[in-house]
Amino acid sequence: MGTTKFILGSAAVVTMLTSSAFAEDMTGMITRIDRLNGTISIQQTQKGTVGASTGNAGALQEYKAKDAAMLDAVHAGDRVSYTATETNGTGTLTKLQKQK
Template identity: 50%
Template sequence: MRAGKIALTSLLGAGLVTSAALAQQSLSGMVTKIDRLAGTISIQQSQGGTVGTTGGVIQDFKVTNGAMLEPIHAGDKVSFSTSESGGKTMIDKLEKQKP
């Protein structure tokens, strides 16, 4: 009985960790537009693979902290992580990639 409880608790804990990891995604792309007043950024996500040179879809994001937009400019390549908050995708980490 005790071993069953331990196994069940371990499985539930692993499920919670997996859910949190899936909720936060690490992505990369090129900045196409920034609205510092509204705290939003448009990013064309990088396509995986080596076939073709077309970029991914351009998506608008709201940032959790407007100060993270200061060093970023249109045309910069960035890596970022997103999370869901109230049904909206928000950027919670944004870094300019080195050339």
């Protein structure tokens, strides 16, 4: 019984560490900004080769901005590159840059 609890506990810790430490540069289009709550919704741009798209848009994700000031330079409809992490199911935007 003790070994089983140890293995399950270790698996839970590994899952939490990988999800909270995961950060990847992504691109997308801003669909909504809530400056009062410091949140932003971004429609992720699909990755892949030309012609491979099935016509479906990428995932829409809402993030909490690490620093609310990063939302001041962008508007809905802007294409952006961004980095986000996820901790306990909550996405946090750590970098946001408007594309030219």
